[in-house]
Each structure stands twice: as C-alpha cells, then as structure tokens.
Amino acid sequence: MSAGEDVRTTVCPHGPLLVRGASSWPDADGEEHPVRRPVVAVCRCERSRLAPWCDGTHKALPRGWDTEATAADSGS
Numbered sequence: 001m002s003a004g005e006d007v008r009t010t011v012c013p014h015g016p017l018l019v020r021g022a023s024s025w026p027d028a029d030g031e032e033h034p035v036r037r038p039v040v041a042v043c044r045c046e047r048s049r050l051a052p053w054c055d056g057t058h059k060a061l062p063r064g065w066d067t068e069a070t071a072a073d074s075g076s
Helices: 066-076
Strands: 007-013 017-020 024-026 032-034 038-040
Touching: none
Parallel strands: none
Antiparallel strands: 007 017, 017 038, 024 032
C-alpha cells in the first residue's frame, strides 16, 4: 500500500477482509501484490490457494475458525 491512500477495510464475519481503495496488498512474507479492482477480498483463514486473496476455502471450515483471526485483526 502506498502512503496517503484512502484504504478502508471491513471484516466479514466467518469470511475474508474486504479492502477498498488499495493499490497493492502484502502477503504473509511482505511481498506486495497489485490490486486491480476497487474492492478485494483478503484471506483471513490462512488456507487460500490464492493468498493473499480469498478463494472461498473458509466456507469449508468449521464455525469458530475466525474467532482467533478476528482477535488478531483487531490487535487483541
């Protein structure tokens, strides 16, 4: 992400992080990936084959997987 961007994020319960307004997004290794859409879904379950993007894998996981992910997203 570039400094000065108006980036907004929304946590989807039991799903991805929706990111609006970013020109790029880092993966777990810090590598920046270009964003080519106004809104992208970023994986929070850490099981996507398209990381850092969501591929819907979270839908096959048992409920509750996101309790820990939500705490991490909020800095708790």
